[in-house]
Amino acid sequence: MKIYKLTPVHPTIIGYPYATTQDEIQFYQELFATKIYTGESASEHWKPTLMCDLNKADIGRILQGNQELWVFTEKARKALAPLLGNKVEYLPFLTKETLHERFTKRQLQLRKTTIDALLQIIHPEQQYLVNVLDIQTAEILNPSKSEYIHDEDDDMIYGIEKLAFFPEKIENNHLFKIKNPGIYFRNAMFVSDEFRKIVEQQQLVGLKFSELPENEGGNLIWQSV
Numbered sequence: 001m002k003i004y005k006l007t008p009v010h011p012t013i014i015g016y017p018y019a020t021t022q023d024e025i026q027f028y029q030e031l032f033a034t035k036i037y038t039g040e041s042a043s044e045h046w047k048p049t050l051m052c053d054l055n056k057a058d059i060g061r062i063l064q065g066n067q068e069l070w071v072f073t074e075k076a077r078k079a080l081a082p083l084l085g086n087k088v089e090y091l092p093f094l095t096k097e098t099l100h101e102r103f104t105k106r107q108l109q110l111r112k113t114t115i116d117a118l119l120q121i122i123h124p125e126q127q128y129l130v131n132v133l134d135i136q137t138a139e140i141l142n143p144s145k146s147e148y149i150h151d152e153d154d155d156m157i158y159g160i161e162k163l164a165f166f167p168e169k170i171e172n173n174h175l176f177k178i179k180n181p182g183i184y185f186r187n188a189m190f191v192s193d194e195f196r197k198i199v200e201q202q203q204l205v206g207l208k209f210s211e212l213p214e215n216e217g218g219n220l221i222w223q224s225v
Contacts, residue, residue, distance in 0.1 A: 001167055002193040006070065006175075007219040008061055009208040015054035015062050015071055017093075018102075018118065024049075032064040037177055039135040041089055046129075049102060051093040055123045057206030059199070062129075066186045074126040079202040083174050083194055090128035132189065134176040140169040141178070157182040161215065167224050190221065 019025045027047065035042040051071055054060035058076040062069040072080070077090055094102050096119055108115060138157060143150070145164035148157050157180050170176075174192040178185045196209050212218025 001170075001224040002196075002220060003163075003165060003170070003222045004191050004193075004196060004209055005214060005219045005221050006068075006189040006191050007208050008057075009206060013053065013057065013060060013206075015060050016052050017062070018050035018052055029064065032062070032067070032069055036069060036129070036131050037067070037135065039133055041133075042131050043089060043091060046091045048092055048094045048098075050099075050118065050122055051127045051129075052118070052121045054127065054206075055121050057123075058204040059206040066183050068187055068189060070130045070132075070189060072128050072130050073123060074128075075202070076204050077128055079198055079204060080175075080195065083198060087132070087134040087173075088175060089131040089133060091131055093127045093129065095126050096122060096124070130175075132175055132177055134173055135179050136170075136173065136176050138178060138180050140165055140173075142166050154181060156180065158184065160184050162213075163221050165222055165224075 017028050019028060028049075031042070031045055035045050054071055057071075058073045060071050062071065071093075072090065099108070099115070103115065138155075141157075142164040145162075147161035148163070149159035150157050160182075170192075173190075174195045176190050177188070178190070198204075199207055200209070208219065210218030211220050213220055
């Protein structure tokens with residue numbers, strides 16, 4: 001059994017939702033900060049927009065504060081959905097074909113140059129914000145085999161050198177987060193070796209997997225004996 005930290009192959013490629021007003025920007029900032037990765041559905045709060053700058057990745061990320069949020073194309077969703085089951089929720093972005101839901105005909109005419117440029121950074125496939133519902137507690141970590149500092153007053157884990165898991169507690173966890181106020185866990189998504197195998201077999205673009213540990217530049221977080 002192996003656990004990897006989800007890592008983009010190109011760290012500088014970061015997507016962002018298309019927003020033109022301060023109200024729209026604030027809406028997505030608040031949505032990402034308060035409704036995503038809570039373990040609950042966010043579909044009733046979701047307002048589709050365009051996803052920009054992830055036009056060459058099947059799996060890419062958005063950075064919001066200290067948190068990474070992940071985006072799948074339709075190809076990635078179809079490949080991984082059987083493995084992930086109901087532990088994720090797919091929130092759809094708009095596509096080139098559904099622009100009319102974001103722009104009126106008049107806006108499309110008046111902003112043709114801007115929109116033509118925008119279309120160049122939109123993925124040709126349907127994309128989804130992946131709301132991971134599998135939120136684990138630090139109880140899945142094996143403290144005797146891990147190396148970190150645990151502040152018991154606020155239950156914060158930091159200064160992480162090594163993580164180890166109880167195998168029986170993550171047996172069917174293939175894409176999950178750990179709920180802890182420590183900044184490391186806010187910016188970490190974990191995946192199984194089964195997840196990695198599907199990504200590589202289906203040639204999904206956007207992620208890297210290395211057998212090196214994180215402190216040596218890789219993203220293999222843990223493997224059981």
